Amino acid sequence: MFDNYKNKFIPLILPICIIIFWYLITEGLGIVDLYKLPGPITVCQAAWILILNGKLLTNTVDTLVKVFAGLIAAAVVAIPLGILLGWYKTLEDFASLVISVLRPIPPVAWIPFSILWFGIGMFPAVFIIFMGCVFPILIYTLDGVKRTDKVLIESAQTLGAGDRDVLKRIMIPSAVPYVVSGLRVGMGIALMCTISAEMVGSGSGLGYMILTATSLFDPGTTVVGMLVIGLIGIVFDLIFTKVQKRIFW
Amino acid sequence: MSIEVKNINKSFESKKVDQLTVLKDVNLTIDDGELVCLLGPSGCGKTTLLRLIAGLDQPTSGEIIANGEKVSGPSGDRAVIFQQYSLFPWLTVLKNVTFGLEMTTGNSKEENIALAEEYLERVGLIEFKDSYPHELSGGMKQRVAIIRSLLNHSPILLMDEPFSALDMINRHKLQEQLIEVWQRFENTIVFVTHDVDEAVFLADKIVVMGRKPGRIDKIIEVGLERPRKRESKEFILLMESIVENLDMGELDKKSLE
Numbered sequence: 001m002f003d004n005y006k007n008k009f010i011p012l013i014l015p016i017c018i019i020i021f022w023y024l025i026t027e028g029l030g031i032v033d034l035y036k037l038p039g040p041i042t043v044c045q046a047a048w049i050l051i052l053n054g055k056l057l058t059n060t061v062d063t064l065v066k067v068f069a070g071l072i073a074a075a076v077v078a079i080p081l082g083i084l085l086g087w088y089k090t091l092e093d094f095a096s097l098v099i100s101v102l103r104p105i106p107p108v109a110w111i112p113f114s115i116l117w118f119g120i121g122m123f124p125a126v127f128i129i130f131m132g133c134v135f136p137i138l139i140y141t142l143d144g145v146k147r148t149d150k151v152l153i154e155s156a157q158t159l160g161a162g163d164r165d166v167l168k169r170i171m172i173p174s175a176v177p178y179v180v181s182g183l184r185v186g187m188g189i190a191l192m193c194t195i196s197a198e199m200v201g202s203g204s205g206l207g208y209m210i211l212t213a214t215s216l217f218d219p220g221t222t223v224v225g226m227l228v229i230g231l232i233g234i235v236f237d238l239i240f241t242k243v244q245k246r247i248f249w
Numbered sequence: 250m251s252i253e254v255k256n257i258n259k260s261f262e263s264k265k266v267d268q269l270t271v272l273k274d275v276n277l278t279i280d281d282g283e284l285v286c287l288l289g290p291s292g293c294g295k296t297t298l299l300r301l302i303a304g305l306d307q308p309t310s311g312e313i314i315a316n317g318e319k320v321s322g323p324s325g326d327r328a329v330i331f332q333q334y335s336l337f338p339w340l341t342v343l344k345n346v347t348f349g350l351e352m353t354t355g356n357s358k359e360e361n362i363a364l365a366e367e368y369l370e371r372v373g374l375i376e377f378k379d380s381y382p383h384e385l386s387g388g389m390k391q392r393v394a395i396i397r398s399l400l401n402h403s404p405i406l407l408m409d410e411p412f413s414a415l416d417m418i419n420r421h422k423l424q425e426q427l428i429e430v431w432q433r434f435e436n437t438i439v440f441v442t443h444d445v446d447e448a449v450f451l452a453d454k455i456v457v458m459g460r461k462p463g464r465i466d467k468i469i470e471v472g473l474e475r476p477r478k479r480e481s482k483e484f485i486l487l488m489e490s491i492v493e494n495l496d497m498g499e500l501d502k503k504s505l506e
Contacts, residue, residue: 154305155335155394159349159401160325169348173339248383249338 038219043227046220055209060228063198063205066122067190070129074186078134079179082141086175087167092142099135107132107193115201125197125205132193133186140185144178145171177247184240191233250316250326250404250437252279252302257311259297259463270462271297275311277456277465284431284438286452288445290495294463295441296409302439303329303407315405325353328398332410334390336382342369342393343378349401368396372426388419395427399434408440412447424450428475445491449484450477457491467494 019040025031026039034042050056085092110131114124148171156170198207206225213221254277263269272294279285287295300306302313304323313320315327323329328349336345346365350356356364369375372392382390391411398406412420424447431438442448448455452471459466469491473483 151331151333151335152337154303154323154329155331156337156348156352157305157323158303158325158327158329158403158407159397160352161348162352165352170337173337176339248381 035217035219038223042220043223046218047224050221050224056224056228059204059206059209059225060232063194063207064232066125066129066194066197066205067187069122070126070193071133071183071186071190073126073130074133074137074190075183077130078137078182079141082138082179082182083145083167083172083175085138086142086145087171099138103135103139105131107189108196111197111200114197120201120203122202124201125194128197129190129193132189136185136189137179137182140178140182141175144175144182147178148174174249177244177249180240180244180247184237184244187236187240188233191229191236195229251281252277252316252405252437252439253314254278254298254302255312255314257298257301257308257313259294259301259306260309272301272308273462273464275463275465277468279437279439279454282435282437283453284428284440284451285454285456286448287439287441287456287458288443288448288491289458289463289466290443290460292463293458293460295443295458297463298458299329299407299409299439299441302405303327305329325349325401326403327405327407328401328403330391330394330398330406330408330411332413334382334387335394336390336397338382341379341381342374342385345382345393346397346400349397349403353401365396365400368400372396388415388423391415391423392426395430399430399436402434404436406436406438408438410441410443413442413444420447425476427451432475445488445495446479449473449488449491450479455491457494 022037023040026034026037027041028039038046047056085095107128110128111124114127118124118127152170152174153166156166161169194205195207195210198205199211202208206229210222210225213219213225254275257272257275258270259272260268260270275294275298287298289295297306301308302315302320304320304327307321320327336342337348340348343362343365346369347361350361350364354361366375366378369378374389374392374396377385377389382393385393395406395411412423415423427438428451430436440448440451442451449471455469455471456465457467457469458464469487471487473481473487477484
């Protein structure tokens with residue numbers, strides 16, 4: 001009981017210390033100029049204004065919509081493709097070089113083309129997120145299918161399962177934990193990509209909010225945007241942890 | 250279903266030596282409904298022979314005929330029960346058990362479930378039908394795996410040291426259950442083991458194998474009456490005579506000199 005209480009309390013110590021330290025060096029003692037680093041009170045005020053005028057909500061929703069659109073598009077392409085490549089060795093060999101070359105390209109490197117191809121707005125951002133997520137999900141899925149326990153495949157075969165049954169009823173379920181890990185990694189990348197994409201080719205979203213606030217000498221809003229991104233990250237991480245716990249194989 | 254193993258050779262490419270001969274000139278006939286144990290030290294190729302019969306591996310030369318047909322790949326007619334636990338972890342016990350039925354029969358879902366429940370009831374596992382494999386003990390997992398194969402009416406059961414991970418009490422219990430099941434269903438069973446006691450308890454016929462290269466040394470017809478008693482004089486005498494002749498003993502003697 002006490003241990004449990006202690007475990008929940010310990011992670012809070014450092015953030016509280018940081019906030020106090022942050023307050024002291026900015027608004028408290030004025031060691032750092034406020035235009036270089038806004039203090040906690042300025043940030044709270046900025047947050048309050050953004051909540052009241054609804055901008056925080058609309059921009060957050062806007063970013064999340066892009067994240068999900070990109071992630072879902074990537075999953076729709078990468079999961080079936082990963083299963084296919086994991087199943088047909090020849091096809092994997094056929095595609096491997098292209099994947100190896102495209103995979104290390106940072107998603108933000110696609111920004112110029114995304115603007116050329118999709119203009120300004122939601123689609124270029126979704127495209128960049130797609131490019132960022134598609135490879136991790138693909139690789140994880142491919143790996144999951146290939147790592148299916150041989151004993152399970154052979155058991156199914158000696159129970160009369162044909163190739164299709166083995167794929168559908170053994171390899172795919174066995175790859176599910178890997179796919180979820182891939183989605184988790186993809187989610188993190190998607191969030192990063194969205195913000196970068198919004199800073200370049202977009203007129204809305206948290207990334208856009210952060211960038212415009214800085215140029216309008218409103219550093220409080222910038223920090224609010226950063227913190228909201230962090231919070232979104234935590235929430236998704238918690239969700240994925242829960243999902244992964246439910247998959248026990 | 251009878252099994253005929255004809256002039257089987259099996260070798261693997263190996264880095265240390267050019268070729269590793271795992272089985273050399275193996276010939277064996279297993280009659281319909283017979284319970285045959287492949288007995289031998291590790292490295293004698295007994296598991297390889299079982300996998301060849303299952304169709305999971307292909308021989309380098311020679312052929313295997315099961316029920317008049319040449320074995321060319323795995324089939325539902327020859328179920329394998331592995332040493333490692335092989336239940337599908339994402340399926341409940343009941344769904345594991347009906348898996349084979351869904352593959353091989355055109356039965357309705359209800360029929361399959363009814364059949365599976367009937368079998369689980371008989372071996373006392375019915376209360377675990379909605380459990381997942383990771384919630385079962387090792388012995389229960391192997392019982393479920395055996396039921397899964399039996400229910401499928403695989404006329405041939407190929408068992409690769411299925412009880413070796415269990416403690417002695419559970420092992421003996423499962424050996425007895427296996428005999429009961431076999432007498433009821435009249436399957437042909439090929440059972441791989443390195444445990445002489447297990448072979449003498451189970452087998453109609455013990456195929457004693459030697460190693461380097463893997464080969465059949467001797468085939469012993471076990472004439473003991475069932476149910477067999479481990480403490481009977483005949484049982485102990487047979488065990489001793491097998492242990493004396495095992496390849497393992499010879500090798501040990503050589504290494505001592």
